[in-house]
Amino acid sequence: MNESVTAADDAAASVAALQARFSDGVVRHRLVNGQHVVHLAPGTAKAALAWLQVDPAQRFNYLTDITCVEYRDPELELEVVYQLRSLSRRVDLRAKIGLDPEGPLSVETVTDLWKGAEWLEREVWDMFGVVFRGHGDLRRILMWETYAEGHPLRKSFPLRGHWSRAEQTRQALDANPEAHYSLEELSIAEAYRELPKDVQARLAESGRGPLP
Amino acid sequence: MTPRTIEMQLSTPTLDASGQVRTVPLGIARRPSESVHDDFGADHMLVNIGPQHPATHGVLRLVVELEGETVKRVIPHIGYLHSGFEKLGEYRHYNQIIPLTDRTDYLAPMANNVAFAMAAEALMGIEITERCRLLRVIACEMSRIISHLVWAGTTGIDLGAFTPFLWMFEERERIYNLQESWTGARLTTSVSRVGGMMADTPEGWEEGLRDFTRTFPKVLREVDTMFTRNAIWCGRTQDVGVISAEEAINYSLSGPMLRASGVDYDVRKDRPYLGYDEFDFDVPVGEHGDIYDRYRVRLEEMFQSVRILEQALDRLEPGPINVSDPRVILPPKSQAMSEMEAMIFHFKQVMEGITPPAGEAYVGVENPKGELGYYLVSDGTAKPVRWRIRPPSFLNLAALPKLCEGAMLSDVIAINASVDIVMGEIDR
Numbered sequence: 008m009n010e011s012v013t014a015a016d017d018a019a020a021s022v023a024a025l026q027a028r029f030s031d032g033v034v035r036h037r038l039v040n041g042q043h044v045v046h047l048a049p050g051t052a053k054a055a056l057a058w059l060q061v062d063p064a065q066r067f068n069y070l071t072d073i074t075c076v077e078y079r080d081p082e083l084e085l086e087v088v089y090q091l092r093s094l095s096r097r098v099d100l101r102a103k104i105g106l107d108p109e110g111p112l113s114v115e116t117v118t119d120l121w122k123g124a125e126w127l128e129r130e131v132w133d134m135f136g137v138v139f140r141g142h143g144d145l146r147r148i149l150m151w152e153t154y155a156e157g158h159p160l161r162k163s164f165p166l167r168g169h170w171s172r173a174e175q176t177r178q179a180l181d182a183n184p185e186a187h188y189s190l191e192e193l194s195i196a197e198a199y200r201e202l203p204k205d206v207q208a209r210l211a212e213s214g215r216g217p218l219p
Numbered sequence: 220m221t222p223r224t225i226e227m228q229l230s231t232p233t234l235d236a237s238g239q240v241r242t243v244p245l246g247i248a249r250r251p252s253e254s255v256h257d258d259f260g261a262d263h264m265l266v267n268i269g270p271q272h273p274a275t276h277g278v279l280r281l282v283v284e285l286e287g288e289t290v291k292r293v294i295p296h297i298g299y300l301h302s303g304f305e306k307l308g309e310y311r312h313y314n315q316i317i318p319l320t321d322r323t324d325y326l327a328p329m330a331n332n333v334a335f336a337m338a339a340e341a342l343m344g345i346e347i348t349e350r351c352r353l354l355r356v357i358a359c360e361m362s363r364i365i366s367h368l369v370w371a372g373t374t375g376i377d378l379g380a381f382t383p384f385l386w387m388f389e390e391r392e393r394i395y396n397l398q399e400s401w402t403g404a405r406l407t408t409s410v411s412r413v414g415g416m417m418a419d420t421p422e423g424w425e426e427g428l429r430d431f432t433r434t435f436p437k438v439l440r441e442v443d444t445m446f447t448r449n450a451i452w453c454g455r456t457q458d459v460g461v462i463s464a465e466e467a468i469n470y471s472l473s474g475p476m477l478r479a480s481g482v483d484y485d486v487r488k489d490r491p492y493l494g495y496d497e498f499d500f501d502v503p504v505g506e507h508g509d510i511y512d513r514y515r516v517r518l519e520e521m522f523q524s525v526r527i528l529e530q531a532l533d534r535l536e537p538g539p540i541n542v543s544d545p546r547v548i549l550p551p552k553s554q555a556m557s558e559m560e561a562m563i564f565h566f567k568q569v570m571e572g573i574t575p576p577a578g579e580a581y582v583g584v585e586n587p588k589g590e591l592g593y594y595l596v597s598d599g600t601a602k603p604v605r606w607r608i609r610p611p612s613f614l615n616l617a618a619l620p621k622l623c624e625g626a627m628l629s630d631v632i633a634i635n636a637s638v639d640i641v642m643g644e645i646d647r
Contacts, residue, residue, distance in 0.1 A: 072609040123471025126617040149298040
């Protein structure tokens with residue numbers, strides 16, 4: 008019990024230092040169930056996260072998780088949530104970036120800071136449609152690449168999906184065989200030569216092309 | 220009777236009509252313009268492994284780019300077992316989510332059940348009873364043992380050792396029998412509830428577990444004898460799939476994968492929950508970050524789990540397993556039928572479900588595969604706004620392309636096995 012109190016105090020110190028460094032960058036700070044949550048302004052969030060990672064007094068070197076929360080109340084912001092941890096200081100901190108659920112969902116990637124963010128950001132893109140600017144390989148991860156029904160964890164997405172079961176089955180059976188390999192894989196080696204001419208042309212131009 | 224002679228027509232006559240030796244060109248399907256040795260050129264080869272392949276430990280698909288036999292790149296594809304648990308959880312009451320947690324990491328279902336109950340309790344600020352706490356510790360450590368047994372057994376098979384697999388599955392069967400007699404199910408245990416446990420252990424159950432802790436280390440030592448100094452095992456695992464401590468942290472690895480690289484972080488020690496700080500146990504830490512160290516870490520963790528189980532059994536005393544909190548646990552039937560207040564609580568719980576206050580909580584526990592985190596967000600209704608699973612093997616698997624850099628094709632199988640993945644949890 009004693010230890011967790013110290014850890015919470017340490018997190019409070021980190022929040023205070025963050026507020027001193029990025030005064031306008033910290034929109035809000037809350038203590039929920041003993042866990043510190045800071046809301047970061049989208050503009051300076053990347054800089055704040057980078058500072059938290061490398062500053063010798065903070066050392067949040069471990070990215071526990073990235074996820075996203077959309078509330079049932081449409082007035083509330085959609086939040087991209089970063090669970091940060093300092094392994095050496097044994098301190099946890101939760102940072103959030105609020106986005107307008109109606110507007111374009113886009114934040115900067117943190118894959119250059121934490122390699123572990125690569126798949127986590129892909130999952131948030133897949134499930135919520137948040138674009139991570141600068142992510143090198145922002146493909147769908149749990150759903151297949153040509154999945155067109157939307158982003159399943161959005162509140163506007165019904166539990167059974169947008170389409171009827173018959174339509175979903177038809178789409179699955181009609182899936183383009185090209186989708187069995189990603190375009191990146193098709194660019195490897197011998198498989199490239201077997202490709203239809205138009206796919207070869209697409210690969211030669213721009214890889215995957217613009218995001219859907 | 221004269222012996223019979225049967226003349227047989229060989230399907231491929233060795234001589235053709237003109238008396239020349241007939242050969243079957245191996246590259247018969249090759250286009251005429253290509254020479255026989257085309258395959259050995261500088262071209263990279265694309266090899267697809269899985270999703271239906273026993274060595275990928277589930278429906279994992281790996282696309283491997285090879286140059287000769289050296290791996291240039293590994294591209295994992297996941298999602299074949301995606302069930303939408305997180306979405307489903309938003310339409311379920313808190314106790315209804317517990318059966319879903321069985322099906323995520325299905326090799327350690329009881330540990331998931333406990334973790335979810337802890338997350339919901341953190342949301343509501345509930346302190347569980349002493350007996351419940353110890354039973355949960357026992358559930359977690361039993362799960363750790365069976366999960367590591369499956370890992371060591373299947374990895375042994377991948378590398379050509381079949382016998383230890385049978386020994387370990389025999390031991391695993393004993394824990395499954397204990398699980399069955401406690402929960403009624405071998406795999407889908409659903410053993411915890413918010414604020415307590417589904418049921419107390421049946422009579423004589425503790426003796427069964429004690430018997431297990433007495434005899435199990437003997438089998439583990441036999442496994443140790445078979446593997447730890449085995450030349451084939453060492454040759455296949457040492458210095459293969461190496462990741463340094465800094466990289467392991469940067470890749471967000473957790474559990475044995477992180478500790479094998481020399482990072483001394485175990486949630487049980489560093490963020491004690493369920494009173495793990497009162498138990499006397501050691502956390503094994505590797506130094507090379509290769510497959511061999513991961514094996515050593517997991518093997519030692521099983522010995523330590525036995526120690527924890529023994530201590531928990533020593534402390535286990537009769538007592539209530541559920542908190543007496545009418546928000547989460549139904550009042551006794553006799554009270555519900557005789558007292559107005561108890562009946563109201565009963566009605567509210569059955570009709571509305573458990574209703575935590577608006578808020579959020581992240582609870583991370585040390586699962587066999589690494590740190591399992593449940594992040595619950597509530598808006599004050601009986602169903603969570605968001606139930607996020609932080610699956611340890613999802614993040615551990617994400618480092619596979621890094622681990623396989625420059626390895627041989629056969630090492631990919633060994634490295635993939637060493638990550639200890641379970642697709643139910645990765646795909647959710």
